[in-house]
Amino acid sequence: MNFAALGVPSSLAQILEQQGITTPTPIQAATLPDSLAGRDVLGRGRTGSGKTYAFLLPLVARLDASKLPAMPRKPRALILAPTRELVGQIHAALQPLARAAGLSTVVVYGGVGQNPQVTALKKGVDIVIACPGRLEDLMGQGYADLSAVEITILDEADHMADLGFLPGVRRIMDKTPQSGQRLLFSATLDKAIDVLVKRFLTNPVTHEADSAQSPVATMHHHVLHLSREQRVPVLVDLTSAPGRTVVFTRTKYGAKALARQLNKSGVPSVELHGNLSQNARTRNMEAFHAGTATTLVATDIAARGIHVDDVALVVHADPPVEHKAYLHRSGRTARAGNEGTVITLMTDEQVRDVRDLTRQAGIKPVTTKVTGPDHPVLVQLAPGERTLVPGGLVVETPTGAGAQGAHAGGGGRNRNRRRGGGGQSAQGGGQGGGRSRGQGGGQSSQGGQSAQGGQRRSGGQASQGQPQGGGQRRRRSGGQAGGASQGGRTHSASSFSRGR
Incomplete structure (x- = not known):
């Protein structure tokens, strides 16, 4: 089956084809016929299942068909997402489709000055992709009026709930016309999501593309049982193997400290957490995308929505608190049909927690007792010649209040x-x-x-x-x-x- 058979306009299907996207994913195949027909849709699919195009295609198709002009302060479509990074990635996926249809876009989130966002809204834009907090600010100042919104999309709705954004989401959606189309996408469906569905979706069609806890078939799960002192040496060995690696820590202070330790050991690394300014977050992600940094050390802020091609390895340096976080963190690898490996580091005092975590996540990992970085299982999990760069990543990082820039060694200034x-x-x-x-x-x-x-x-x-x-x-x-x-x-x- 191809996109045209699902009802996607040929002009949009051609743009996807130019990017090498020709076969719909299960969530796209399930939802597109209903969403393109104008129905309200509740879609559930795991992270990396292709939800972004499942809502971008009907959005662009609808706005292109109605041919209404963009009006000052009154966008025609609204996409809400929980994090700045996810907003940016949705915008990047949307731009080729919007250009083809002659639609204007703006991203709205905090951490940066609001003036460019205000200017775009005053001029008039078709599509707003926003985090709830900044959008509410601009609405309160009179710069954004949602009374003309034809289609509203909530992405990662469960993560919105986890972050405490639902009151703001409800206030925002109350300002959109009840007659408009609404699409809600989420990795899990629970009581918090039910509240949104009952309040805002009209006779919705529900599509679930996979089991809520089903691990990806091509994702291999391992637990390394080691001592506390061996964690950093083992991480250095794993992250110095070829390919991109995402390492998760539980706290932003931990992410900062670990990125510094990896850089000092010769692994080019960048950090991603809530203490960084938006400019630093953007710059670090660009370094990771470009490959100048081979390892991203992140808190759960990056567990959702961050899409980087060819992440071969995800390491939970700190086991997450609950199983949903484990699944979303792990979803950074094994995307779009590729294989991937997920490793959890476990000390003696974490054995019970990790056992409970993996059981609730519905996975059966292979557990190996590791005595140090020379253990043969490490080469099996992260094959290839180890490469260390003296000083790690050289990066100029002006930081926000309380945040520390990346460690920089090497020559120059x-x-x-x-x-x-x-x-x-x-x-x-x-x-x-x-x-x-x-x-x-x-x-x-x-x-x-x-x-x-x-x-x-x-x-x-x-x-x-x-x-x-x-x-x-x-x-x-x-x-x-x-x-x-x-x-x-x-x-x-x-x-x-x-x-x-």
């Missing part, structure tokens, strides 16, 4: 800028022929290796280091955060499993 006071940042073992400049209140000192002696400038005192190796480089600017790195060892304020 490294700027690590901090706004306000806040935190102790230390970088040890970094080598460079250029200069390193830190800006912030307090005292700055350098005693590391620098081919030119280097210099550090700060609002307080500055002492210039000597051109000798093996020392420590430290900058003080207020309280204490992160860790101090000295002589190749990293002492972190919080391990990646505990956080605060």
Whole structure:
């Protein structure tokens, strides 16, 4: 079966074909006939099942057929999603389809200035892709009026519920016409979703493309039983294998600390968590997409909606709290028919939790007792020659309040800028022929290796280091955060499993 047979306009089917998409996924095949016919649809499919095109195709087809003009402040279609990253990825998938139909779009989310979003809404756009919080702000300021919305889509509705967004979602949807078409997509259907369905969907058709707990057939699950001290060495071995890896931690502090440890060990890594500014999140994801960073260390913020091609390995450095999170995290691999491996690291005190977690998730992982990074099972799970890059990823990362930039080693100039006071940042073992400049209140000192002696400038005192190796480089600017790195060892304020 192809898209045209499901009723998709030939112009849109051709755009999909140009991207190599010719065969509908089960959720697309199940929902498209009803959604293209104008019915309200409740669709459930696991992460990575193709839900995005299942709602983008009927949205574009409907707006293109009605041929109404975009009006100032009154969008014609609304897509709500729980995270900025998911909004951005929906927008990227939508753009080729919207261009072909002559439709205008805007993304609306917090963490960035609202002026460009306001300007686009004032001018008039056809489609708004939004996170609930910022959209409510703009509605309250009079910049967005939803009275002309023809079709409303809720993506990852269960994740909206998990994040506490449902009150805002209800207020927003109350402002859309009851006569409009509404599509709700979710990885799971539970009582929280039932509330939305009963309130906003009219005589909906329900389609479930797979079992709520069914693991992907091509996804291989493993548990590595190891000691606490072996977690980082084992992670370094796994992530230094060829291919992209996503590593999940339970806390944002843990993600930051682990990314720093992996970079120091020679694995080019970036972090993704709620403490990063939007610019830093975007830049880190671009580095991961481009392959300059081979490992993404993330909290559950990335478990939903983040689509990166060819993620061969997902590692739960910290087992998630509940099974739904396990399934969504694991859904970063084995996408679009590809195979993938999922590994959970388990210490002695986590045995019962991991056993309960995997049972509830409906999987039976292979468990292996691992004594260190030289265990042969690691090469089986992540085959290929290990590659370590001295210093890890060199990246310039201005960070938001309280967040620390990625560790940067290697040559050239490294700027690590901090706004306000806040935190102790230390970088040890970094080598460079250029200069390193830190800006912030307090005292700055350098005693590391620098081919030119280097210099550090700060609002307080500055002492210039000597051109000798093996020392420590430290900058003080207020309280204490992160860790101090000295002589190749990293002492972190919080391990990646505990956080605060």
